[in-house]
Amino acid sequence: MLEHDVLVIGAGLAGMRAAIAARAGGANTAIMSKVHPVRSHSNAAQGGINAALTDRGDEWEDHAYDTIKGSDFLGDQDAIEVMCKAAGQALIDMEHFGVTFNRDDEGKLGTRAFGGQRRARTFFVGDFTGQALLHVMFEQLIKSGVRRYEEWFVSSLIIEDGQVCGVMALEIRTGQVYAIRAKTVIFCTGGFGRVFEPSTNALICTGDGTALAYNAGAELMDMEMVQYHPTTLAGSGVLISEAARGEGAHLLDKDGSRFMEKYAPNMMELASRDVVSRAEQTEINAGNGVNDCVYLDCRHLGEALIMEKLSQIREIGIDLVGCDMITDLIPIRPGMHYAMGGIRTNVDGQTNLPGVYAAGECACVSVHGGNRLGANSLLDTIVFGERSGNHAAEAARSVNYMEFNVDQAVRNEEKRIQELLDRPQNGDRIAAVRLGMGESMNRNLAVYRNEEGMQETLGDLTELEKRYETVPVENKGRIFNTDLVFALELGFMLDNATPIAMSALDRKDSRGAQARTDYPDRDDENWMKHLVIKKGEVGPELSYAPVSITQWTPEERKY
């Protein structure tokens, strides 16, 4: 029998940090991921990680205020305080682990400017900070001796009498189904980006953990808050880092003028992401773009700076759209990028389900509220990954493994998977259902939203869910059957899509990433609250939760 005190699902930065912390806390710890840890999507964070270091004259309160303002005052201030206070140590820990951060002239950690922040507090490794952190975290994971289940896909969470018992998982390489017993389970499964098409997110970002937890009764929060990043490539939707603007790049309309002057005269291109994306979309809608894009202009930064600090995104531009940022403008547009919402947790990662934790993008603490600041996501993963791991290890000491009928559970899961494989051909394809969902979400739950569009998407989703019930899996084999994995992922994505659309439809104001043309203003009197969604007897049930306000009074946001 496979059993662990702490079982972490997902091996990106949050997951590995959680596992390392739990192991250090003395727990029998394992980490399970549908891909090898270094293939995780934390890789794709390019620009950096925020921290206020006091020896640079920075204060955690300033970082907290910028984060709260960035969140459009929907972020929970108590949680944001926890994150910003812990940031300095988290950063230094990563440096001690071996991250090759760029330095300043004195040999100390160097910084770059980032959006929505009044001072440069973003620490970075060129333009591949996430990859640099992820690989170093994996080195530490190896050192820690945590048991790794690589390329194992978690297909369900087992809860009995309200207490977590473990998970069911498919070993992708063999196609075998296993039950893994666990006293605590920490979801660190990342975002749900692929629910939208296009998205900057990797193909693996299918909201698995969010769906698993939701289906088991966990509360989701802030699901309507979906960040559209201002600089994504047309077509593939691949990300061009905010680091470009942090280093001084401009945004230009078709006539070459810096339109951000109209929207954020002080911060210009470095206003918060929601503000910049709305400005771009407004310009594009007014006919001031080119082929639904505006331009990112890096040419004045010079070859030397680009080669030292932005070389990888330069390569991406050359590889994917044939534009060299040293000499060419890059056509970009707002694109789906990040889920502020997710599994509702407290600052220790605990959910409403005893023994179930969440951290990283799949969780909602809520430190990002309506809009996440660039370079706060890496910080979120490390701080709350570690806290969850610590708490789960401690909690596991005082509980026993829950008994459940393992053989029965394996038989049931086997049967479910075999039924999926046995579905007859009907001409439909998994990819077609996914594309239908992604395009509908991107049409109606993007930068601007309205009731009519969102109703249309909810209708689409009902249809797509019906198609999902019968869509065939073409590959009938067991060994490395990616077709089967996609089918399971598609189910999870649909489980995410409805709560996103329902929450967005329910919130009748514009705040952070949610901009409704039919409710264009922020309405603090009625909507300064979190939307919580939970699976009820007949369908999703919405409720509300207060926003924690400690010392920063909500005010109108200007950049």
Place this chain on the structure above:
Amino acid sequence: MDVTLKIKRFDPEAADPESFWQDFTVAIEENGTVLDALIKVREDHDGTFSLRCSCRSSICGSCAMRINGHAGLACKTQASDAIKDGVITVEPAGNMTVIKDLVVNFDSFWDKINQIEPYLKPEGPEPEAEYIASNESMLHLSSVTSCIMCGSCVSDCTVMEVDPTFLGPAALAKAYRFTADPRDGDAEGVSKDRLEELTKPSGMWDCTRCMECVTACPKGVAPMDRIMALRDQAIEAGFTNTNGARHTEAFSDSVEHSGWLDELRLVPKSVGMTNVSALVGYAPIAIQALTHGKMPSIIHKKLPQSENVRKIFDKVEGPEERPRKHN
């Protein structure tokens, strides 16, 4: 545009599991990548086709494979550039066993990474704040830590093809990432234990400098250059009692003093003049060389203008030009 892919398939669950070639023609965008085309195959044509892929932007390292016979990332290769005689030929990465279609077994890859103890090992106490280090030293390391462990270099390594025990380009480049880190090893940043370990057989001296890994690497890590830098570090740290170090020294001595290579004396000098058993092992090769008229002359004459070669050595060995540890 339409592109035709010729894909090497393998189904381990088939009645007769043997690899076979299959052609697919798919429509992709003008600037589409080989990965875009492969995803089209999987999504619209044949759901039984398996490959690993995720980020689509050369950062996750999942989609390394052989494209037209050479390893690289499918997501970094423009389809239009890859068409040869009307088709793009796609096979699984080499030097690893195939699990299914383009999915290979990375166990041996990670075993070798584990062998080099891939985590920072400072010998002294940690500072309270960050380590102080020059930006140059970190930029130099970042050019190696930008390795995404995709396995392209391992796929095309010609030494691993004949000697699976060779640590290989990925693990050795990873090792260099630590030996070159001012934070790793002793107070001077010298990682003596690592270097000693890496001078053993199957380590740094087994690379034949064929350059395939440098060509294959999609991230500009240039693993072979890192292996050469490891050799410099090992010699500098005093690990000269190895075939490789002796070979390097004998090679350079000969050229420095005569202007050209004394092939006959290179072998005994490399394995050690007194190492009789190793020398006897070379006897068959010597006999073959002799019978084929390839035996170098016993008398090794200086070239007429060998003084000029010596001047080059003086010039090169004056200032330290090769990458060393920056502090």
